[in-house]
Amino acid sequence: MTDTLAAFLDTLDADIRARADWGAVADYIPELARVDPAQFAISVALADGRVLSAGQSDTRFSIQSISKVFSLACVLARIGEGLWRRVGREPSGDRFDSILLLEQEQGRPRNPFINAGALVTTDELLAGRAPREALSEIIGFVRESAGDDDIHIDRAVAASEKATGYRNVALANYLKSYGNLVNAPDLVLGTYFHQCAIEMTTRQLALAGRGIAGLPGAPFLLSGVKRRRIAALMMTCGHYDGSGDFAFRTGLPGKSGVGGGILIAVPGRASVAIWSPGLNAWGNSKCGTEAAERLARFTGWSVFG
Numbered sequence: 003m004t005d006t007l008a009a010f011l012d013t014l015d016a017d018i019r020a021r022a023d024w025g026a027v028a029d030y031i032p033e034l035a036r037v038d039p040a041q042f043a044i045s046v047a048l049a050d051g052r053v054l055s056a057g058q059s060d061t062r063f064s065i066q067s068i069s070k071v072f073s074l075a076c077v078l079a080r081i082g083e084g085l086w087r088r089v090g091r092e093p094s095g096d097r098f099d100s101i102l103l104l105e106q107e108q109g110r111p112r113n114p115f116i117n118a119g120a121l122v123t124t125d126e127l128l129a130g131r132a133p134r135e136a137l138s139e140i141i142g143f144v145r146e147s148a149g150d151d152d153i154h155i156d157r158a159v160a161a162s163e164k165a166t167g168y169r170n171v172a173l174a175n176y177l178k179s180y181g182n183l184v185n186a187p188d189l190v191l192g193t194y195f196h197q198c199a200i201e202m203t204t205r206q207l208a209l210a211g212r213g214i215a216g217l218p219g220a221p222f223l224l225s226g227v228k229r230r231r232i233a234a235l236m237m238t239c240g241h242y243d244g245s246g247d248f249a250f251r252t253g254l255p256g257k258s259g260v261g262g263g264i265l266i267a268v269p270g271r272a273s274v275a276i277w278s279p280g281l282n283a284w285g286n287s288k289c290g291t292e293a294a295e296r297l298a299r300f301t302g303w304s305v306f307g
């Protein structure tokens with residue numbers, strides 16, 4: 003299986019590269035607009051400890067919203083279930099940065115993966131601490147989970163989003179007006195922009211996802227209940243208004259980032275990281291989604307059997 007999977011990943015890489023249509027990179031964060039869309043990488047961390055990769059699996063990319071999986075894991079691991087008093091767990095059916103439902107639902111975000119919900123999750127992590135400590139907790143969690151200390155924040159990307167992230171500023175202020183931010187909006191936004199600016203290779207990201215996928219031997223294994231909660235949210239909300247399409251095509255829980263990354267948990271079997279920076283209409287990786295669909299078909303991996 004490992005040999006044929008390795009050969010499949012090489013074929014997948016070659017097929018993706020032969021295509022001309024990569025999608026468009028995100029341009030609302032100027033630093034991300036400079037990235038060449040014609041790039042692809044995939045890494046699969048298996049339950050037996052091996053990691054198989056194809057493409058540019060040593061190139062670092064901005065994980066962006068994939069960081070929301072790690073901040074949620076930190077909150078569930080350290081603080082527990084209190085988060086659900088402040089954030090829901092229903093898909094929103096709207097864009098990741100939408101403010102629409104926030105007014106209708108009195109400042110309680112639908113789920114922790116839309117931007118409003120991620121801001122509340124980060125606020126929860128900040129409770130009573132300096133921003134540096136909350137950020138260290140997220141990056142510490144990622145490094146420990148990956149078993150790799152060479153994972154860092156790209157300060158230029160964080161600064162670029164801070165300079166232009168007006169929608170997030172609006173969301174944070176809106177949350178604060180409803181009393182659903184404890185800390186000052188600026189503090190929460192600064193921490194959030196920095197967690198989104200963590201950069202990793204697909205190899206590092208696949209390794210960092212092992213604890214969420216419940217792989218034996220993962221350095222940081224979350225409890226079964228927490229893994230189930232996180233994976234269920236990835237499946238139903240991880241691709242925003244494109245979540246139904248991703249679930250339909252792959253049958254797997256995945257979380258996208260606007261940098262073109264996708265983290266997929268195949269419970270008990272594998273942790274998969276895919277990267278291709280060109281995006282589809284929902285703001286999720288275009289070729290990354292296609293690669294995920296082909297991987298699911300090839301391996302037969304699906305949470306639905």
Ligand code: DON
Nearest residue numbers: 066067098198258259260285
């Ligand atoms: O808050 C933002 O807009 C970005 N830092 C992250 C958004 C994102 O990755 C959406 N995912 N596809």
